[in-house]
Amino acid sequence: MLRVQLDNLAGLSLVYSGKVMNGLELLAQAERRARQLDEKETLVRVLSSRGIAQQRLGRFDEAAAAYEECLHLSHRLGDLRLAASCTLNLGTLAHRRLDLTSALDHYRKAGQLAHRGRMATTSASAASNEANLLLFWAIWMAPEPYSTKRKSWLAKLKQHPRWAI
Secondary structure, eight states: OHHHHHEEEEEHHHHHHTTTTHHHHHHHHHHHHHHHHHHHHHHHHHHHHHHHHHHHHHHHHHHHHHHHHHHHHHHHHHHHHHHHHHHHHHHHHHHHTTHHHHHHHHHHHHHHHHHTTTTTHHHHHHHHHHHHHHHHHHHHOTTTTHHHHHHHHHHHHHHHGGOOO
């Protein structure tokens, strides 16, 4: 079990240091071991880490699958912290895909989970993301003369590597 936890931490460290592919290799090893050992508490953290790695690579479908499995398992284990985190990450993915209704729903659910778990930082992140989304939505839905600015802004947004659609 300790080996799996160390592989998860090392893999996530590589991801955050920019060596995402190397990190994914370690995370794949950690996931295999956690599944073999039926170590669900560790597996849920590995899935979250894998979602982060896939998201950094722009592989949003793979990231969403990892976060969904993490969310399902964290609910089964009663881990509100990881449930809130995975829900928040699912909101971010939906936001980047411009699925604003789904993003808003995920941000609100993440905020509720964080509040129930007394996680101030996650609760604040969910509220901030929700506010940013609503601002984005207000600009997007704004009447003339903002529509010309909106088209220019969206064109720039689509070119940005973090928001590639």
